[in-house]
Amino acid sequence: MSSIIAPISLGRASEGGYPSPLPGDKAQRLISKSWQRCQAYGLDPRKKPKDANVLEGPQVKEERERHGELLKVANAEMHSLYQQVSGSGWSLLLTDNRGVILDYVGDPNLRREFRSAGLWLGADWSERHEGTNGIGTALTESRPVAVLRDQHYKACHHALSCCGAPILDANGQVMAVLDASTVNGNQTPETQSHTLALVTLSAQFISKWRFLEEFSDAIIIRFHSRCEYVGLINDGVLAVSRDGTIVGADHNACVFLGLPDRHRLIGWPIDQVLDIRPEILVERAERPYLPYWVLTTAQGTQLHARIQLGHTAAGRRAAEQPARPVPVQSRSASQPRDHRATLCTLEALKGNDPRMARNVNRAYRIIDKDIPILLNGETGTGKELFARAVHTASSRRDGPFVAVNCASIPEPLIESELFGYKGGAFTGADRNGRKGKILQAHGGTLFLDEIGDMPLELQARLLRVLEEREIVPIGGDKPQAVDVYLVSATHHNLPELVAEGRFREDLYYRLNGLTLTLPPLRDRADCQDVIRCILRLESDGRVDIDQAALAVLRNHPWPGNIRQLRNVLRTAVALSDGETLTVEDLPDDVLDAAETAGDDQVIEGTCTGGGDPLANAERRALQAALEQHGGNVSRTAESLGVSRNTLYRKMRRHGLGGARGG
Numbered sequence: 323m324s325s326i327i328a329p330i331s332l333g334r335a336s337e338g339g340y341p342s343p344l345p346g347d348k349a350q351r352l353i354s355k356s357w358q359r360c361q362a363y364g365l366d367p368r369k370k371p372k373d374a375n376v377l378e379g380p381q382v383k384e385e386r387e388r389h390g391e392l393l394k395v396a397n398a399e400m401h402s403l404y405q406q407v408s409g410s411g412w413s414l415l416l417t418d419n420r421g422v423i424l425d426y427v428g429d430p431n432l433r434r435e436f437r438s439a440g441l442w443l444g445a446d447w448s449e450r451h452e453g454t455n456g457i458g459t460a461l462t463e464s465r466p467v468a469v470l471r472d473q474h475y476k477a478c479h480h481a482l483s484c485c486g487a488p489i490l491d492a493n494g495q496v497m498a499v500l501d502a503s504t505v506n507g508n509q510t511p512e513t514q515s516h517t518l519a520l521v522t523l524s525a526q527f528i529s530k531w532r533f534l535e536e537f538s539d540a541i542i543i544r545f546h547s548r549c550e551y552v553g554l555i556n557d558g559v560l561a562v563s564r565d566g567t568i569v570g571a572d573h574n575a576c577v578f579l580g581l582p583d584r585h586r587l588i589g590w591p592i593d594q595v596l597d598i599r600p601e602i603l604v605e606r607a608e609r610p611y612l613p614y615w616v617l618t619t620a621q622g623t624q625l626h627a628r629i630q631l632g633h634t635a636a637g638r639r640a641a642e643q644p645a646r647p648v649p650v651q652s653r654s655a656s657q658p659r660d661h662r663a664t665l666c667t668l669e670a671l672k673g674n675d676p677r678m679a680r681n682v683n684r685a686y687r688i689i690d691k692d693i694p695i696l697l698n699g700e701t702g703t704g705k706e707l708f709a710r711a712v713h714t715a716s717s718r719r720d721g722p723f724v725a726v727n728c729a730s731i732p733e734p735l736i737e738s739e740l741f742g743y744k745g746g747a748f749t750g751a752d753r754n755g756r757k758g759k760i761l762q763a764h765g766g767t768l769f770l771d772e773i774g775d776m777p778l779e780l781q782a783r784l785l786r787v788l789e790e791r792e793i794v795p796i797g798g799d800k801p802q803a804v805d806v807y808l809v810s811a812t813h814h815n816l817p818e819l820v821a822e823g824r825f826r827e828d829l830y831y832r833l834n835g836l837t838l839t840l841p842p843l844r845d846r847a848d849c850q851d852v853i854r855c856i857l858r859l860e861s862d863g864r865v866d867i868d869q870a871a872l873a874v875l876r877n878h879p880w881p882g883n884i885r886q887l888r889n890v891l892r893t894a895v896a897l898s899d900g901e902t903l904t905v906e907d908l909p910d911d912v913l914d915a916a917e918t919a920g921d922d923q924v925i926e927g928t929c930t931g932g933g934d935p936l937a938n939a940e941r942r943a944l945q946a947a948l949e950q951h952g953g954n955v956s957r958t959a960e961s962l963g964v965s966r967n968t969l970y971r972k973m974r975r976h977g978l979g980g981a982r983g984g
C-alpha cells in the first residue's frame with residue numbers, strides 16, 4: 323500500500339449494516355418509546371383526526387413526479403414482493419420521507435377497507451399525525467418496525483397490522499418507507515416478523531439500487547469476505563472517483579471496514595483503505611469481465627471484490643470503445659459450469675492428499691449407518707461437494723440432496739425455510755402452505771451449511787426434529803414423519819461456540835457423529851494436481867500450464883481455497899490466447915502475493931546461472947555487499963536499504979547461501 327499519509331485507522335468488522343428489525347423485548351421497548359413520543363406530541367389515543375391531512379390530487383401527482391425514478395424501481399419491487407405476501411390481505415405502500423403515501427400495490431378488492439383505515443394516496447402517516455404505526459415509527463427510528471394491532475397508539479388503528487422499513491439514500495438518510503399493511507386480524511407476532519423480513523429485504527434492495535444510481539459515474543468496488551456474496555444484497559459497496567478518492571460508501575462497506583459511519587471513509591484515498599493503487603483500480607474497472615479480486619484492508623483482512631464502472635460511466639465507455647473481442651474461452655468465463663456433476667464421487671475427492679484420503683476412508687466406513695457427519699474447513703475447501711459425494715455413495719443416492727446455507731437466509735426466514743408452513747398459517751404467500759427444506763430432503767440427505775450461524779431457538783427445534791424424526795410445520799398441528807440423513811458444515815469452532823453459550827451442546831453432540839476436517843488448499847500435498855484438475859475442467863482440457871505459473875499458484879495462500887482457485891483459473895483461461903497458461907496470464911493480486919512472499923522456486927529457475935543480465939547484476943551486487951560486511955546479513959541488509967527477510971529471499975533466489983545471521 324503506498325503511504326503518502328498514515329493509513330486510515332480501521333477497526334474489526336463491526337455491527338451495523340442496513341439497520342435490522344429488533345428482536346422480541348427490544349422491539350417492544352421501541353413501541354413503548356414511540357407511545358411516549360405520541361404523548362409528548364399531545365395526541366389523543368381515542369380521537370380520530372379531524373382532517374386526514376391528505377394531499378390533494380394535483381399535489382400527489384407532483385410529489386410522484388418528483389420521486390419519478392424511485393417510484394418506478396420501488397413499484398417493480400412492490401409487485402414482486404406482493405406475489406409473496408398477498409395471501410393474508412397484505413398490501414404494499416410506499417411513502418416519501420415525511421410519511422405521505424405515494425404508491426399502493428394490493429388487492430383492488432381491499433382498497434375500500436384500506437381507505438376506511440386511512441391508507442390512501444396522499445395520506446400522512448407520520449408518527450406525529452397517526453401515532454405509533456409501521457410507516458411513521460420506521461421513519462422516526464430509521465429502522466424496520468412491525469406494529470401489530472393494539473400496538474398502534476390510536477384506537478382507530480387497532481384493526482391494522484403494519485411492517486415498515488426505511489429506504490435509504492446514498493448518504494444513509496431515510497428517503498422513503500416501504501410498508502406492508504393488512505386489516506386481516508389473524509396476524510401473530512411470528513407471522514408478522516416473517517413479513518417484516520421480506521419488506522426489509524426489499525427496502526434494502528431499493529436502497530442498494532439508489533446508492534449505485536447515485537454513483538453511476540464512479541468506479542464501484544463491491545466486496546464481501548465470501549466470494550459468492552459479492553454482488554448480492556449484503557455486500558459492501560464503495561464508490562471511488564478516477565483519481566482514487568472515495569466518494570461514497572454504503573452501510574455494509576462500513577461494517578466490513580470496521581468503521582462506525584461512512585463519513586470516516588469519504589474523501590480518503592482508496593489505497594489507504596484497500597491495497598489497490600488508483601491506476602490499477604481504473605484499469606480493472608475497465609475490464610469488468612474479470613470476476614473477482616482479493617483485496618486486503620489496512621488491517622490485513624482479506625475481502626473478495628468485484629471492480630466495475632458505475633453504469634453511466636460504463637455506458638459512456640462502451641460508446642467510446644470498439645466492441646471487446648470475445649475471449650477465446652468465453653464460454654467457460656461467462657457460463658460457469660458446475661463441477662458437481664463431474665467430481666461428485668468420494669474417490670475423486672480423495673486426490674493425492676493423505677488427509678483427504680483419511681477423510682474419505684472414514685466417510686466410507688460410516689455410510690448408511692445413520693451417523694451424522696460434521697464437516698469443518700475454511701470457506702471453499704469443498705465441504706458441500708464432499709457432502710454431495712457422501713450422498714452419492716449412500717443408498718439414498720436416488721433421493722433428494724437438499725443444501726441450506728444457514729448464514730445466507732435472514733434470521734426470521736430460516737424457520738419457515740427449514741420447517742415450512744401450513745396453508746394460511748403465514749403471510750399467505752401460498753395458500754397450500756410450503757414444504758420446508760427438511761421435508762424436501764425426505765428420503766435423501768440434508769446438508770446444513772454454516773450450522774454455527776443458526777439462531778439458538780431454532781437449534782432447539784432442529785434438535786427435536788432429529789430426535790423425534792417428525793416435523794410440525796409452522797401453523798400446523800399434525801406431526802409428519804421425516805427421514806433425512808444429516809451432514810452439516812461450519813467454519814466456526816463449534817466447541818468454542820458451545821462454551822460461549824452460542825450453540826446448544828446437545829445439538830452439537832447430535833450433529834457430531836463423525837467430524838471431518840477438510841484441509842485448506844495451501845496445505846494439500848496434491849495442490850498441484852488440484853490446480854491441473856480444475857484447469858482441465860475450466861478449459862475442457864484444451865489449456866495446459868507451464869512450470870513457472872504452476873509454481874506461483876502452488877505457493878499462493880488461497881484464502882478462498884478451491885473456489886478462489888477456480889475463479890482465478892477461469893479468468894486466466896478466458897484471457898489467455900494460447901494453449902499454455904504462463905505467469906503473464908495470472909491476475910495481478912496472485913502475482914503481487916508471489917512477489918511479496920518471494921516466490922523463490924519460480925524465479926530461481928530464471929535467475930541462477932541464466933543469461934538475464936539484470937538478474938546477474940543483482941547477484942553480483944549482493945555478493946559484493948555480503949563480502950564487504952563479512953557475510954553479516956543484518957549489516958548487509960541495512961547497507962542495501964532492504965529488510966533482512968527481503969535479503970534472505972534474494973539470497974535464496976540467487977543461490978547465495980552460507981551467510982551469517984547477525
Ligand SMILES: Nc1ncnc2c1ncn2[C@@H]1O[C@H](COP(=O)(O)OP(=O)(O)OP(=O)(O)O)[C@@H](O)[C@H]1O
Pocket residue numbers: 548660661662665670671699700701702703704705706707708771813855856884885888
Ligand atoms: N476437489 C475439488 N475439485 C474441483 N472443484 C472443487 C473441489 N472441491 C471444491 N471444488 C469447487 O470449489 C467450490 C467451492 O466448493 P464448496 O461449495 O463445496 O466449498 P465449501 O467448503 O462448502 O464452501 P463454503 O464454506 O464457502 O460454503 C465449488 O465451485 C466446487 O465445485
